[in-house]
Amino acid sequence: MPELTPRRIAGVYLTFGVLWILFSDMVVYAFVSDPETRFRVEAAKGGLFVVVSGALVYWLSARAQQRQRETAERLRQQTRELSIFHRIVRHNLRNIATVIGGRTEAAREAGEVEPHLTVVERKADRLATLAEKASLLRGISAQSAGQRVEQDLAKAIAEICSQYQSAYPDASIEFDSPEHMTTLVPARMGFAVSELLENAIVHGGPDATVVVSLRADSETVKVTVEDDGPGLPDGERTAVEGDVEDVLTHSEGVGLWLVRLVVEKADGQLSVASSSLGGVAVTLSVPRADGGS
Incomplete structure (x- = not known):
């Protein structure tokens, strides 16, 4: 109308x-x-x-x-989301700038650049990642709660796992799922799964073991990513299960906060539990819109 x-x-x-x-x-x-x-x-x-x-x-x-x-x-709601993200990014930028400034000063005083280049390069990569996720926020924030796309979710997640296996050949990535699962899913579902998988591999180390499982019934679609790593740092755990004030004050988990935003816009939930592998298991759960089985 x-x-x-x-x-x-x-x-x-x-x-x-x-x-x-x-x-x-x-x-x-x-x-x-x-x-x-x-x-x-x-x-x-x-x-x-x-x-x-x-x-x-x-x-x-x-x-x-x-x-x-x-x-x-x-x-x-969009203003709130942008405000939270702005403060998280500003916090990260301030930390990155502090580290780069400190390394530059140390290199100048010692007359040696090489020992500090790795840290500076890593922080530069972090800046590029923040820029990418800032652009993602625009699309996620504008996304309506009911925006869904029909997709073979099993095939899509299998492709994501294959891509990360190629990028991290020393890691062990397993995918447990039905052969096919065509259903209506949130438009940014692929990003959410990718972020959880990358987070598990990065925190688990180069030889991390990660298991991704996909389950669904007539009401819910669940994706669980579990690893054998040391678990989520407190700042990133806050992005998953903390309230707004905690996120604003403590979180550095920009990607995880965006995952949480995707899930909440689909009236779903994001939860953290201990993994049977010894690390952490993060479960993304969204209502099923097509009433499939």
Whole structure:
């Protein structure tokens, strides 16, 4: 339904009034010949017009107010998301700048550059990653809660696992899933799974063991990524299960916070538990929109 501006409401009311008068008068003059009866019918018709037109204007105004409330809530939510992300990124940028500045000063004083280059390069990569995730936020924040795409989720996650296996050949990545699972999934589901997988490999070390499992029933789709690493650092755990204030104050897990945002927009949940492999298991759970089995 188009936006109900005052001009459109007035236009609808005017159109309704003109059509009411024309057609109701045609009906009255066609079927009522007695002048006195016609007068009473016209009076009743006028009263009915007032009631019906009042109800129409009320309904249109209520719809317009509802649309305004929805827009205001959507803007409030997006502003909140951008504010949280801004503060997280600013925190990360400040830390990165401090490290690079410290390494530069140390290299200048010692007259040796080489020992500090690795750290500076790693921090530069971190800056590039933050820039990429900042652009991702724009799409995620604008994504509606009900935005879904039909996808063979089993095939998509298998491809993601294959890509990371190629990028980290020393890691062991297993995927436990039905052969096929075509369903409606959140538009950024692939990003969420990729982020969880990368996080598990990075924290688990070059020879990490990671198991990705996909399960679904008629109501829910669940993806679990578990590893044999040391577990999530406190800052990144906060991004998964902390409240807003905790995220604003402590979190450095930008990617995990974006995963949480994707899941919450799909009315899902992100949870952390101990892994049977000895590390941590992060489960992404979203309601199933197609009612499959």
